[in-house]
Amino acid sequence: MALTKDGIDIRKLYEAIVDFAHDENAQDTYYRVMDSLTGRQNTDGSDETVRDRVLKAYAMLFCEEAGLEPDEKAGVDEVADTADRLYIGATGYDPEHWYRMKYHFPVIDEDNYDRFAALVLSDMNAGPLHDAAVNDGDTLVIGEPDPLHMTPDQRRNQVVKSVGMPSGGGR
Numbered sequence: 001m002a003l004t005k006d007g008i009d010i011r012k013l014y015e016a017i018v019d020f021a022h023d024e025n026a027q028d029t030y031y032r033v034m035d036s037l038t039g040r041q042n043t044d045g046s047d048e049t050v051r052d053r054v055l056k057a058y059a060m061l062f063c064e065e066a067g068l069e070p071d072e073k074a075g076v077d078e079v080a081d082t083a084d085r086l087y088i089g090a091t092g093y094d095p096e097h098w099y100r101m102k103y104h105f106p107v108i109d110e111d112n113y114d115r116f117a118a119l120v121l122s123d124m125n126a127g128p129l130h131d132a133a134v135n136d137g138d139t140l141v142i143g144e145p146d147p148l149h150m151t152p153d154q155r156r157n158q159v160v161k162s163v164g165m166p167s168g169g170g171r
Contacts, residue, residue: 008033008050014122017115018103034118043071051114058117062086062142079117080108082142086120088129089138099140 013033019026033050040048055073059066063078074082086099096102105116123129124140132138 010122010126013118014127017119017122020115030115034114054118054121055114057121074117076110076113079113083108083116085143087141087143089141
């Protein structure tokens with residue numbers, strides 16, 4: 001899935017996000033990609049950026065309970081509210097399966113909510129999560145709100161839904 005009319009190497013975006021904390025080149029790549037234009041217009045008439053597109057896709061896939069309208073972007077609150085509910089393959093408290101913990105996002109705030117959303121989407125399209133879905137059948141799972149305050153039994157037995165991206169590209 002190309003996120004702009006010129007196409008973006010989503011694998012490189014994924015790698016830039018993963019390396020963001022310790023590599024200035026990764027930071028530059030991330031900001032350059034996220035600030036690039038898609039060639040579309042937002043509903044307010046402004047030029048749509050990749051950041052806008054990512055936040056719209058994140059809202060559509062993960063923020064069902066937030067009541068966002070189609071084409072509305074997820075904000076910091078929506079991303080923060082869903083971040084702890086994302087699991088890789090199965091629910092639980094295991095850092096290898098709890099998406100936010102695995103990727104070391106201790107806090108979701110104004111400084112990184114868009115980066116977290118871009119990480120999730122780029123991982124689903126071209127990262128290890130994509131590879132795991134193709135090779136092992138693992139998907140991203142959305143659990144119930146507030147898993148931090150659930151007992152282990154509640155986490156194991158929560159109602160979950162699997163999320164997948166439409167096939168047809170990503171590289």
